[in-house]
Amino acid sequence: MASNLPFVRYDNVQKSYDGESLVVKNLNLDIEKGEFVTMLGPSGSGKTTCLMMLAGFETATHGDILLDGKPINNIPPHRRGIGMVFQNYALFPHMTVNENLAFPLKVRKMDKAETEAKVKRALEMVQMEAFGDRKPAQLSGGQQQRIALARALVFEPELVLMDEPLGALDKQLREHMQYEIKHIHESLGVTVVYVTHDQSEALTMSNRIAVFNDGVVQQLADPVTLYERPENAFVAQFIGENNTLVGKVSSTKAGKVEVDLGKHGKVQAVKVVDVPKDGQTTLSIRPERVAFEEKAPKGKMSLPAKVLELIYLGDHIRCRMSVAGNDEFIAKIPNSNKTISLAPGKNGFVSWNIDDCRALDYS
Amino acid sequence: MSDTRILAADGTPLKKKLAQSMFRTKLRAFGLVCPLLALIISAFVLPILFMLTAAVYDDSYSSLMPESTAAMQEWDGESPITEAMAAAMVSDLIRARENKDIGKVANRVNREYSGATSLFKSTSRSAKKFEPPYLEALRDKDKDWNDLELWQAIKIASDTYTLGYIANAVDMRAKATGGFEPQDELRQIHITLFIRTIEISFIVTVACLLLGYPVAYLMANLPLRTSNLLLILVLMPFWTSLLVRTTAWIAMLQGQGVMNDLFVAFGVASDEDRFSLIYNKTGTLIAMTHIMLPFMIMPLYSVMKTISPAYVRAAKSMGATNWTAFWKVYFPQSVPGIGAGSLLVFILAIGYYITPALVGGQDGQMISNIIDFHMRKSLNWNLAAALGLVLLVFVLFFFWIYDRVVGIDNMKLG
Known part of the structure; x- marks a missing residue:
């Protein structure tokens, strides 16, 4: 039964913070396994709220979110097994890079040898092998970004969420990281849900893009369709x-x-x-x-x-x-x-x- | 001029040029802090240094009894009393009586040998009529002059620079022959008080931490409106006079007070057998914990405010339970606040005076209350200074421990 359903499904999801206005209005969105889906929209359009509901840090006011066919509304964030990259990386400042990466493995009570092997492999993946003993404050923005990415992937989640992860980087580094994230996604085959307000970022990386405005998905399509055949004035205006x-x-x-x-x-x-x-x-x-x-x-x-x-x-x-x-x-x-x-x-x-x-x- | 030095455009060395251009800025900065600096030096640093010298410097005997002092310095403290020592003593006693200084001298010796006040005063009255041999005359006047311990006490009192007071402060006593010995058991009160002071300060610090941490956590994590209200509630007692708060605790905790009435009403205590919550250590602990609480909450709050909620979220997204996320991720980042708050509370508590004086009773007194006693009642300022010095050493010691364990640059006050 589960095989018929998409990997992630938003089913008539609504969200209100104050009981007076809806931040997310009736969201329906299906995400297939292995897809790279971007939620794109101006600030205040509800895209981050949607991501936080999937991660479990916000609860849906109405509707269900299904992960692998099972509703997850009542599962606390730490049991969802979703990797996440935060806007300002949220690397633990009191731990070294190695300790940061080992954290998700330690809370899973993985044995020491396996933990070390996985941390090493994750660092290799982002080409940061030499930095394992540094504290996050001793790394540059781009390096912190790589570590945050490695940390979200080290426990091999099937779904990774990214909340404007490249927002704090300068333009050149941002473009470089876009390709890197894209390549990692392709080589690992994980499902990625990515939130950004930068349309070129969305076009570069995504399989499909959901354009948000005013709590509603304006158009959900692949980059080419979105650019060549926008369905409404907002999308045409926002993309390109x-x-x-x-x-x-x-x-x-x-x-x-x-x-x-x-x-x-x-x-x-x-x-x-x-x-x-x-x-x-x-x-x-x-x-x-x-x-x-x-x-x-x-x-x-x-x-x-x-x-x-x-x-x-x-x-x-x-x-x-x-x-x-x-x-x-x-x-x-x-x-x-x-x-x-x-x-x-x-x-x-x-x-x-x-x-x-x-x-x-x-x- | 060597070739390696870099020159400014006009040929002067760059360092000199830089110093010239910075001179005015530095002068102005100094001018701005100058009034405060002068106030601190004249009203704080100098008086404290002056007071601390009193812990090791006492010329109340040596300046008024010069001949006897000289004789005492030659004496080894054990051999029999000589006629020369007695003669010097009699001559000094006559002069001290004429100059009306005999009271001060008598007091000084009395601190080392009880009963010396009346002995010195009465002897000095008849000293003019004494005839040689003076040793006999003294012994005829009062048999106490036979006592070797009296002369030893005088020798100790005649030292201008002495470690005697500091020894006293830690329940030791200087010996006339040099070195120190433990104080009589009946007079050993300071060590007990120091231990009690540290014990009370420690309990208050821990209690403040346990009570303050959740409040600070709430304040840092609630929405702004609610947290502002909490902040005002925390600061309100802070703006109220210390005396008012302490007296309020008397009304709350006394035998017929609010708390005991409630205990009786709920059947926790019987009416005849009410809890003694005040005028003892319990009272000191409760009142001091309440008064110190804001000093713990504020540094904790300002540190917690800077811990982004994203850290805990990140920990949870990686599979950590609420407790693990708090304990492994949030708590370690709040340690600088715990360090700052604890150090602040502990150092304030170790020298606390008003509250223990008002609600402490007998066994809730702290070392500062004894210092006050010597400052105002016994007028033994030297001992008060010595106790203060020991207290200061304690504080510096704990500061050093803190620096070793937590690191002083880890401290954040805001």
Whole structure:
């Protein structure tokens, strides 16, 4: 029976702290064994609360959380057997690295030789063999992060939770650690639930990403789907950069909608959500899918545009334009040798393929 | 100028330049602490040093009885009394009586030999009429002058620099022939008092720790509103006068007091046979524990406040039970607070005075009460200073032990 159920299941979970408002509203989420699932969202969106409920440090106000088919609401945290990496690592300052790593094994009453072997192997996994006798305060942030990771994995849990573990590191180290965590996940095959507010971190590491906002999962999908085919305006806005145009639906046919932008004309877009005729909709276009040309090309959607600002970024030029009343319309223009002469104040046309423009909900 | 020295842009050595630029800052910093420094030195350090010298310095005999002092220094403390010693004594007695100093001299000798006050006073009255041989004259006046112990006592009293008082403070006695011997058993009270003082301080410290730890833990872990209320409740007694709190305990604990009434009402004690909770050691322990509690809670609280709840969570996520997580992870991190609180309470308790004086009765008195007795009643300031010195040594000793066991840099007061 247990084999039919997913490894972790949130079943209609609600959480309220004050009895007046819901921090988590009716969460349903299934996580398969061996998956790397990221809960992504702005602060206050309820993602950390969801993680803490799974770890057992918060109780669900309503609903069940199932681990391996068994409800765990009434199992205390120390009997859940879930490894966890905390935001500021929570390495015990009064113990050496070795003692920190041996702690979960000691409380399991593992014998000394086996403990030592496992600690050694865990340190090797994060390439920290030489640091076993140091205290956490003698390590750099990145090294502490590795030790925290090793400590969460040393007792071989099947599920590891990570609560913004890379938040305190600088950008370069963060990117490096992302790959490292990804590789460890792949080699060990553990299930990882990862919480972050950094979308690039989520895109780099995850099998699937659950985008949280306002206590609700807005979209649960793999990184490519999430970026290429966002299902609502929040997801489109939150993941990557996005240009929005607001208009009214004038007609719908064969998965496409025609959107009336008022005096700026009409454009066609991919229909994502059901919007009735004359209902408001948000058009979403990624900046890297937009081209700027002097004449409107055929077979593509185009709108007149005026260049407002240019930012030179080496591999591409960020061009801010005024399009259909939106002064924050961005196009990323590749820095190739055929780059047309751009200057603020220049008039022209922005264009894109119909499939790259998605008509989403209006919020 | 050597080549290795680094020069500033204008050619002066960099170190000199740095000192010049720092001079004004240092001067200003010194100016800011100067008034406090002056106050501490004049009102605290100097009086204490002056008082402590009294523990080993006493010229009340040697300055008033110079001839006798000189004679005494030559005497070995055992051989028979010579005529020269007697003559010097008589001559000094006459002068002391004329200068009206005989009382001070008599008092000083009386500390070593009881009965000396009246002996010296009466002898000095008739000393003018004495004729040689003076030794005979003294012995005719009072047969106590025959006593070798009296002369030994005088020899001890004539020492300007003496370890006698410190020996007294630890129930020893200086011998006229040099060295020390145990005090008469009847006069051995200080060691008992020191032991009792340390015992009471230790019990109070442990009681404060046991009672204060859970309170500090609650304060550090409850939501801010509740913990603020608790903090005020902890600090409220702290803002109340010490005397008021001690007297309140008298009202609570006395024979007809609140606690005993409750015990009788609940049948724990019979009306005729009420508990004696005050004017004894029990009273001192209860009142002092209450008064010292904030000194334990505050350092504990400030240390616990810095222990992130993530540590205990991390321990639990790794499989530790609530108790293991507390004992192996939380408790070790709170040790600096325990150390600071315990040291603070212990050192405050070891010199505590008002509370034992008011609620201690006979067997709840501490060493500070004896020091007070010698300061105000017996006016034996030298012994008081010696007792104070021994107490100070005790405190420094415990401080050293603490430093060895816990490490002083591990202490956090806030």
